[in-house]
Amino acid sequence: MATSTFERRSPPIKLAELSSLSAADSAAINAVLARLKNLPGALLPILHGVQEALGHVPKDAVPVIAKSLNLSRAEVHGVISFYHWYRTEKPGEHVLHLCRAEACQAVGGRALEAHVKASLGIDFHETTADGRYTLEPAYCLGNCAVGPSLMIDGALKGRVTADRFDRLTGVTA
Amino acid sequence: MNATKKAVTIYVPRDSTAVSLGADEVAAAITAEAARIGIDVELIRNSSRGMFWLEPLVEVATDAGRIGYGPVQPEDVASLFATGLTHGGEHPLSLHLVEEISYLKNQERLTFARAGITDPVNLADYRAHDGYKGLSNALAMEPAAIIAAVTDSGLRGRGGAAFPAGIKWKTVSGAEGEQKYIVCNGDEGDSGTFADRMVCEGDPFVLIEGMTIAGVAVGATRGYIYLRCEYPYGERALNEAIKAAYAANWLGANIQGSGKHFDLEVRMGAGAYICGEETSLLESLEGKRGMVRFKPPLPAIKGLFGCPTVINNVITLASVPIILDKGSEHYKNFGVGRSRGTLPVQLAGNIKHGGLVEKAFGVSLRDLLYTFGGGALSGRPIRTVQVGGPLGAYIPDSQFDLPLDYEAYAKLNNMVGHGGITVFDDTVDMAEQARFSMEFCATESCGKCTPCRIGSTRGMEVIDRLVAGDQPVKQEALLRDLCDTMLAGSLCALGGMAPFPVLSALNHFPEDFQKSSQQQTPRVRVAS
Numbered sequence: 039m040a041t042s043t044f045e046r047r048s049p050p051i052k053l054a055e056l057s058s059l060s061a062a063d064s065a066a067i068n069a070v071l072a073r074l075k076n077l078p079g080a081l082l083p084i085l086h087g088v089q090e091a092l093g094h095v096p097k098d099a100v101p102v103i104a105k106s107l108n109l110s111r112a113e114v115h116g117v118i119s120f121y122h123w124y125r126t127e128k129p130g131e132h133v134l135h136l137c138r139a140e141a142c143q144a145v146g147g148r149a150l151e152a153h154v155k156a157s158l159g160i161d162f163h164e165t166t167a168d169g170r171y172t173l174e175p176a177y178c179l180g181n182c183a184v185g186p187s188l189m190i191d192g193a194l195k196g197r198v199t200a201d202r203f204d205r206l207t208g209v210t211a
Numbered sequence: 212m213n214a215t216k217k218a219v220t221i222y223v224p225r226d227s228t229a230v231s232l233g234a235d236e237v238a239a240a241i242t243a244e245a246a247r248i249g250i251d252v253e254l255i256r257n258s259s260r261g262m263f264w265l266e267p268l269v270e271v272a273t274d275a276g277r278i279g280y281g282p283v284q285p286e287d288v289a290s291l292f293a294t295g296l297t298h299g300g301e302h303p304l305s306l307h308l309v310e311e312i313s314y315l316k317n318q319e320r321l322t323f324a325r326a327g328i329t330d331p332v333n334l335a336d337y338r339a340h341d342g343y344k345g346l347s348n349a350l351a352m353e354p355a356a357i358i359a360a361v362t363d364s365g366l367r368g369r370g371g372a373a374f375p376a377g378i379k380w381k382t383v384s385g386a387e388g389e390q391k392y393i394v395c396n397g398d399e400g401d402s403g404t405f406a407d408r409m410v411c412e413g414d415p416f417v418l419i420e421g422m423t424i425a426g427v428a429v430g431a432t433r434g435y436i437y438l439r440c441e442y443p444y445g446e447r448a449l450n451e452a453i454k455a456a457y458a459a460n461w462l463g464a465n466i467q468g469s470g471k472h473f474d475l476e477v478r479m480g481a482g483a484y485i486c487g488e489e490t491s492l493l494e495s496l497e498g499k500r501g502m503v504r505f506k507p508p509l510p511a512i513k514g515l516f517g518c519p520t521v522i523n524n525v526i527t528l529a530s531v532p533i534i535l536d537k538g539s540e541h542y543k544n545f546g547v548g549r550s551r552g553t554l555p556v557q558l559a560g561n562i563k564h565g566g567l568v569e570k571a572f573g574v575s576l577r578d579l580l581y582t583f584g585g586g587a588l589s590g591r592p593i594r595t596v597q598v599g600g601p602l603g604a605y606i607p608d609s610q611f612d613l614p615l616d617y618e619a620y621a622k623l624n625n626m627v628g629h630g631g632i633t634v635f636d637d638t639v640d641m642a643e644q645a646r647f648s649m650e651f652c653a654t655e656s657c658g659k660c661t662p663c664r665i666g667s668t669r670g671m672e673v674i675d676r677l678v679a680g681d682q683p684v685k686q687e688a689l690l691r692d693l694c695d696t697m698l699a700g701s702l703c704a705l706g707g708m709a710p711f712p713v714l715s716a717l718n719h720f721p722e723d724f725q726k727s728s729q730q731q732t733p734r735v736r737v738a739s
């Protein structure tokens with residue numbers, strides 16, 4: 039099982055010494071755990087809670103979550119890496135989810151994607167140098183009748199042309 | 212203010228597609244303008260009627276009925292008031308009586324009967340529009356009779372596989388287990404679909420009612436709605452509605468004094484397409500990676516946390532209340548052959564009148580695309596449509612007269628699926644679309660089977676070489692061979708059906724795979 043491989047590769051570590059979590063981050067994680075850890079199948083809600091509070095799931099949150107749920111670190115890590123939604127790096131100030139799926143392709147989604155990447159100067163899963171934007175792909179936002187579609191920090195935008203993108207973000211190439 | 216003068220009721224949708232086009236700004240502009248000119252307005256955030264090309268669609272209640280204006284932008288609001296918005300006055304954006312708009316009038320709305328009419332999170336409004344009649348009837352029936360009504364209605368699962376809902380419920384009802392669950396599949400991962408989203412945002416009580424009926428029928432006291440995380444608007448509406456249902460004792464212990472108990476919770480997915488597959492969804496709900504399980508055992512016998520579980524799509528469950536309200540005969544009288552009732556079709560992509568068309572089974576694609584859809588948005592000819600999401604075939608014009616019917620579609624290797632229809636005009640490059648199907652499969656594979664995990668990446672490479680004109684005959688044979696391997700060697704439909712869009716593109720539009728010999732336009736291909 040993947041679990042044992044991972045465990046073998048990571049030597050026992052002293053969490054208190056190595057953790058780079060700030061006191062505030064630790065407190066936020068503990069608050070999420072206190073609120074959700076007794077739910078049946080609590081791991082996904084907890085990861086959502088942590089990401090909502092901190093913008094990402096810090097690597098050093100993994101042992102804390104694992105311990106609280108009585109899981110191995112490998113199990114928690116495996117779940118985080120399986121799902122596209124969770125990120126382990128701090129995102130930019132704003133997170134953009136750009137739809138890449140077929141209904142948006144049919145109305146110029148591919149050209150918009152090229153424009154977005156060129157004007158931000160980044161690829162998917164990257165953050166602009168000034169730390170303002172993180173770009174993520176989405177495979178459908180349920181807005182398929184009025185694409186191309188984009189979500190900015192959870193707010194949905196439809197009929198996004200290159201011009202409208204520039205106006206929404208204030209970015210120009 | 213004149214005390215005898217009633218406030219004018221104005222509706223602006225809170226549906227996320229309407230919001231994506233500016234509905235929140237329009238609502239704010241209406242409130243501000245009404246205050247400025249001293250008009251008393253009751254602003255209701257209804258949901259969408261599903262005529263998305265008219266959004267934001269503003270409606271005003273008049274003695275004659277609801278008068279619509281659309282698409283409205285904030286800068287139109289002052290002139291709307293100036294020309295008599297409050298009594299339905301004429302304006303360049305006038306749509307007149309909304310219910311008389313032919314797109315809406317020519318539909319058969321059963322599941323979406325309340326869409327755009329009510330305030331989605333107002334329980335009193337829901338009840339005033341036939342809400343909770345189905346559950347009230349069910350609470351007075353024997354569980355077996357509820358299941359029989361669902362079976363007799365002919366309702367089949369709307370999530371894709373079209374399995375009869377009543378038969379699934381019967382299995383769960385007969386299974387041994389202290390605890391049983393109702394799980395609603397709200398993952399709606401297919402591109403070109405948004406009917407589940409519209410229910411969650413626009414009529415959440417109908418889903419809550421349908422799940423409660425299912426719980427009463429099979430003896431399940433707990434339910435989960437697994438909603439994709441791309442739907443934050445749906446999450447908010449569902450949670451508001453669940454709270455209201457608990458407060459009024461339509462959820463929880465001893466529902467309306469019946470002695471029945473049902474608890475309900477929303478759980479968010481985390482951006483994995485495969486978690487729409489039912490066993491992967493259950494793994495995810497249990498807090499694990501969304502790896503597909505081998506079947507048997509069926510979820511109906513050993514589902515969530517090893518307990519008997521009904522897992523149904525949002526639309527399947529949302530169609531149950533009207534069956535219990537109006538009777539199975541009423542529902543069954545719509546449709547053709549073994550496809551009974553209605554299907555909420557979603558018109559998406561390059562289409563003039565994109566939106567939701569709920570029709571009895573049997574309607575043709577041509578009717579949907581041209582009578583309802585008005586042709587391509589670009590004004591160019593429609594070249595192909597992809598029906599049934601990213602695993603559905605690309606259908607050419609020669610098949611547009613096919614009636615919407617599970618069996619008729621299956622005969623041609625097409626798929627009705629969740630009823631999404633994605634339209635492409637004649638500028639589409641079918642080799643690019645075929646390549647994307649393989650890329651999507653590679654991105655979203657759960658990794659359990661080699662043909663799906665590795666074959667899809669090989670598929671992209673072979674298509675690249677084929678299009679580049681590198682030994683095309685050999686590459687095409689290789690591609691077909693690869694598709695066969697995926698079809699035969701995949702545990703679930705992600706790997707098992709991804710070949711359908713690829714093969715349909717290759718079979719119906721072979722010329723798109725041979726362009727390198729004719730022209731050398733460089734294509735921008737951006738890897739994710």
Ligand SMILES: Cc1cc2nc3c(=O)[nH]c(=O)nc-3n(C[C@H](O)[C@H](O)[C@H](O)COP(=O)(O)O)c2cc1C
Nearest residue numbers: 368369370396398399400487488489523524527704
């Ligand atoms: C790869 C894959 C993705 C699926 N995605 C969804 C989905 O997003 N929503 C859904 O309701 N069913 C989806 N299904 C179908 C479910 O496995 C299952 O058939 C459905 O939840 C049963 O509910 P129903 O009988 O009401 O349709 C998917 C199946 C596969 C193989």
Ligand code: SF4
Nearest residue numbers: 657659660663703706
């Ligand atoms: S076909 Fe693909 S997604 Fe389905 S079980 Fe196999 S590897 Fe997983």
Ligand code: FES
Nearest residue numbers: 137142179181182
């Ligand atoms: S395909 Fe882009 S929103 Fe659905």
